Amino acid sequence: EVQLVESGGGLVQPGRSLRLSCAASGFTFDDYAMHWVRQAPGKGLEWVSGISWNSGSIGYADSVKGRFTISRDNAKNSLYLQMNSLRAEDTALYYCAKESGDYSPDYYYYYYMDVWGKGTTVTVSS
Amino acid sequence: DIQLTQSPSFLSASVGDRVTITCRASQGISSYLAWYQQKPGKAPKLLIYAASTLQSGVPSRFSGSGSGTEFTLTISSLQPEDFATYYCQQLNSYPRFTFGPGTKVDIK
Numbered sequence: 163e164v165q166l167v168e169s170g171g172g173l174v175q176p177g178r179s180l181r182l183s184c185a186a187s188g189f190t191f192d193d194y195a196m197h198w199v200r201q202a203p204g205k206g207l208e209w210v211s212g213i214s215w216n217s218g219s220i221g222y223a224d225s226v227k228g229r230f231t232i233s234r235d236n237a238k239n240s241l242y243l244q245m246n247s248l249r250a251e252d253t254a255l256y257y258c259a260k261e262s263g264d265y266s267p268d269y270y271y272y273y274y275m276d277v278w279g280k281g282t283t284v285t286v287s288s
Numbered sequence: 289d290i291q292l293t294q295s296p297s298f299l300s301a302s303v304g305d306r307v308t309i310t311c312r313a314s315q316g317i318s319s320y321l322a323w324y325q326q327k328p329g330k331a332p333k334l335l336i337y338a339a340s341t342l343q344s345g346v347p348s349r350f351s352g353s354g355s356g357t358e359f360t361l362t363i364s365s366l367q368p369e370d371f372a373t374y375y376c377q378q379l380n381s382y383p384r385f386t387f388g389p390g391t392k393v394d395i396k
Contacts, residue, residue, distance in 0.1 A: 195383060199332075206390040207324075207332060207375050212383030221383040224289070257331055261383075266319075266338060273379040274322045274337035281331065 164188035164277050166258050171282030174248055182282060184241040184258030189277075192236035195219075195261040197275060198243050200254035200284075208254075211243065212261065226252075248286045255281040290314055290378050292388035300396040307363040309391045311376035316356045320380035323352055323361045326390075327372045335374075336361065363393075371395055 170182040184196070197212040211222045211232040220232055231244040241258050260277040291314040301307050311321065319339035324332040334343045336352040339359055349364045363370055376388040 197383070197385065199387075206373075207326070207377075207387040209377075209385050209387055212385065214383065219383055223384070223386075264338070264341070270318070270338075272320060272338035272341070273382070273385070274334055274343075275324075275332075275377070275385075276334050276343070278331035278333075 164260075166260065166277055166279035168256060168258050168279045168282035171256065171284045173285045173287065175288050176249060176286055178248055179244070179246045180248060180284060182243040182245065182256055182258075182284070184243075184279060186239045186241065186260070189260070191234075191239040192216075196234060196241045197259045197261055198232060198241075199257045199259055199275075199278075200252075201257070201281075202251070202254040205254075210256070213241070245284070248284075250286050253284060253286050255283050257281045289384065290317060290381055290386060292376055292378055292386060294374075294376060294388040294391050296391060297389065298392045298394065300394050301366050302396045303366055303368055305366045307366050307370075307393060309361045309374055309376075309393075311354075311359045311361070311388050313357045313359075313378055313380075317378045317380035319355045320378060321352075321354070321359050322377045322379060323350075324375045324377065325370075325372045326375065332375065337379075366393070 195214045198210040229247045259275040262276045263273045321339045323336040326332045340352045373392045
């Protein structure tokens with residue numbers, strides 16, 4: 163069974179750090195790019211960061227750039243999000259998601275996020 | 289950065305209704321658009337990718353159309369299990385894949 167399990171969330175004071183992990187199973191982890199997506203309480207989905215299969219391509223939302231670092235360990239089938247200088251507005255449920263894709267008949271490659279974990283909750287409060 | 293808007297933000301509908309949700313991109317994204325359904329307390333579920341390709345296992349009452357800057361998600365006959373929030377996502381600017389603000393579909 164294809165599965166993603168996030169961990170590492172918790173209550174942390176503003177300005178402190180936290181490291182989230184996502185353990186992947188049931189698929190060949192190093193074949194796929196991965197992403198972190200968050201959802202603040204009662205709000206919509208916000209893409210946070212993404213990393214290609216070989217860590218060669220990495221991107222961040224402007225809201226976390228310079229504070230968060232995404233990484234992966236393909237030998238351990240794991241994705242990470244190092245979160246520094248945390249703010250109250252970083253309070254959210256953090257999902258990891260597997261990126262996949264298909265070729266169209268005209269040979270364009272279309273991406274999508276087809277597998278999601280259940281999420282881990284991060285609360286930033288004093 | 290590419291921004292997405294969705295309309296309406298909220299809609300109230302009855303079982304059996306035909307429902308259409310619109311997603312607009314701030315610049316052209318070809319067909320690099322996906323739709324997700326999210327129910328309370330659950331992770332998002334992929335419905336459609338490449339603007340109009342139905343993900344395996346998703347009922348055929350869901351359909352997507354559009355390209356460039358305007359896209360639609362249509363539910364041809366709303367079922368009780370379809371009451372949820374729907375999000376569009378652009379996947380044009382790799383790997384910065386932003387989401388729309390969501391459309392909540394509620395029971396009338």
